[in-house]
Amino acid sequence: MLFTDLGLSEPILRAISEEGYTSPTPIQEKSIPAVLKGGDLLAAAQTGTGKTAGFTLPILQRLSSTAKTGGKRQLRVLILTPTRELAAQVQESVVTYGKYTGLKSTVIFGGVGANPQIKAIAAGLDILVATPGRLLDLMSQNCVSLANIEILVLDEADRMLDMGFLRDIKKILAVLPKQRQNLLFSATFSTEIKALADGLLNSPALIEVARSNSTNDAIAQLIHPVDRNQKHPLLAHLIKSNQWQQVLVFTRTKHGANKLVTQLEKDSITAMAIHGNKSQSARTKALAEFKDGKITVLVATDIAARGIDIDQLPHVVNYDLPNVSEDYVHRIGRTGRAGSNGVAVSLVCVDEHQMLRDIEKLIKQKLPQEIIAGFEPDPNAVAQPIQLRSQQHQQSRKPRPGNAGGGKSGGSGGARPAAKRSSPPKRSFNR
Template sequence: MTKFSDFGLADFLQKALAAEGYETPTPIQAQAIPHLLAGRDICGIAQTGTGKTAAFALPSLHNLSQRPIAPPHKGCRMLVLSPTRELASQIAESFRAYGKFMKLTVATVFGGVPINRQIRQMERGVDVLVATPGRLIDLIDQRALQLRDVEIFVLDEADQMLDLGFIHSLKRIVPLLPRKRQSLFFSATMPKTIADLADKFLTDPVKVAVAPVATTAERVEQRVTFCNQTEKQALLTLSLRDPAFERTLVFTRTKHGADRVVRHLAGAGIESDAIHGNKSQPQRERALARFRGGQSRVLVATDIAARGIDVDGVTHVVNFELPNVPEQYVHRIGRTARAGAAGLAISFCAEDERPYLRDIEKLTRQKVPVAPLPENFLAEAAKLKKSAPPVPVRQERDERGHGHGQRHGQSARDGHRQLPGGDQQARRRRFGRKKPAGVKVQAMGR
């Protein structure tokens, strides 16, 4: 298929695609759409930024339009699960764009916003519901939502779902779906755990893979600069003073690290915003809107929050800290060089991060070229260090709630803050609730 018109999509979709300027499908769209139009289950593998959302949204809307019925009470006809709030919002916007010439209701359900508003929104039911697993289960438990009428079920970014610890939520949600449904799995990578999950949830699926697992985007130029951990902030500040860094996405491993980078940049006169799980939903949306609109040319993000960042024109990705899970490197640098554009990915590598770099090069089967430190770097770094704001000392934990050296762990539910050490309810069961101030405990005699 060389044009979208070759698929035989409904007229309202053709009109919407023309309005969006879509003419030629991407490889994942060309291979997946015909199978989905035929009603087949699918397991699609494609690296980030290749058009997975349109690949499942267009044929799904076409199929729903062939049987025009009212949305079910407190339910939905199509359910899309997403690992993050930002990605859920992005998917919902795509559905609204593709379905703007049809009578379509789209809703998002995720944490960080009042649940009562979402309960009222679901009262009449919707055609398409895009949700994160934690808040979806909250609505089900409050009997504000039922899934027995779902015709199409989509699991997007399946690898990230498992990495964030959503496997138990998925095992609760899937049995609530009707057996007769169309199921779609899309993922940037396909480790064995995802393949096993697909075998359980999909029925005779078509497998579509348009890029080798963990292949980096072709037009991304990669570099690595070796430096001490204490030199990274100065290196970032000096790099961002180059006007070529027009729109830059900076990645850190921890939420507190992201905030610290923003404070240092502000002290150097460089405006930036941070986006991570400790930020409220309005704060995250404002930061992303400022970055997308050009009001802020630097966005500092953690891996979890960045999964929904789909912004055109990102010229540079900076790995302020290398990820300790090598697959995350592929997702990070895929934020640039989108839609055929070129981009530059720069990594700052300290001595203790060299094993992470070796894992990345082994996974991607590429040697990352080394770029030297800038001229007069030490002198410039000394100047910046004198003017740097004070940094509070705290225990660094990544956004999954564990230390840097660990590769896996349970995340905070839908990005909400999590106590160190895991599930809060489990901690209460183990240690008990904190005694309220002023309450005396008396021993009870027999």
């Protein structure tokens, strides 16, 4: 199937073509016609399969075909995302594929000054991309009205629930018009997502293009057993001996991310960290330099995982296994995107053996293991307890200023739109 078969208008098709795309991904092929019909939709697909375009393209089509004439523009579409990185990515897609439609959009999130965002909203918009905290902040100041919303999108809804945004979402839902189209996109169909869908969606179309919590077959997964105090030397060894040029590394904590960057720099490996405690400018700089190939390693925590969208990223390393098994799927989904191949390596110490078993149970496969010579783990090592994310998770569910992804003081950081691809055009795309 081609994009020309999906009922999209010439201006949108022209924008898609200019980006070098001709064929939709499976989630796009199924979701675009469903959204165009005007009904509610519950859609799930693996990370990196193109969910963003699965809703932005038909939304642009629907708005451009029913554009209001005369008077100030009214806000008709609200897209909610859990993190600044993801909000910026969605806004980039709206701008890129809507550039010939005449529609106007903006993105709002915490961690930056609100005045430019307020001015953009006041000038008149068709589409608003927002994180929940900043949206509620501006709503409380009467800077944004949701009275004319026709389409609501909850993007990465599973992550929003995991980050404790349910209460914020309910506050936003309470002021939206009763008659509207609701689109809920998620990487997984968890019990919590199904419960949210039951209360939000009206006889929705259901789309699931891959088994829940399955991993992309284009990603080669490998476990390296190692002692906990040898993880950093092993990572440096892998990067240097394999001549890896672009590596996304996940740590369990912000402190761990900062510490690892310092250690890698001492090994003459360029690295920067991206996490919730970093300033907006620092996060933007780190992500931009990583995309441009100016640094070899970007160290991230799970808070930023869903918003890092880099074409043909070759390597992802789990320096620490995630405490939440589903996060493993989201992490490694940063590679193997848009039909390209990728490698996901996990450095696993004795403390994480149960986490590894939980992950393998979730993804329904036994992951291959390889011990690297010189880094053999001590067979007599005793596991030590790991501070689970549950404590942080419970804290994140408490409403407070600066909650991740919004609020006056920032929370989850943002990123500038992804750099233009220099690779040859592909047949399908992942955004």
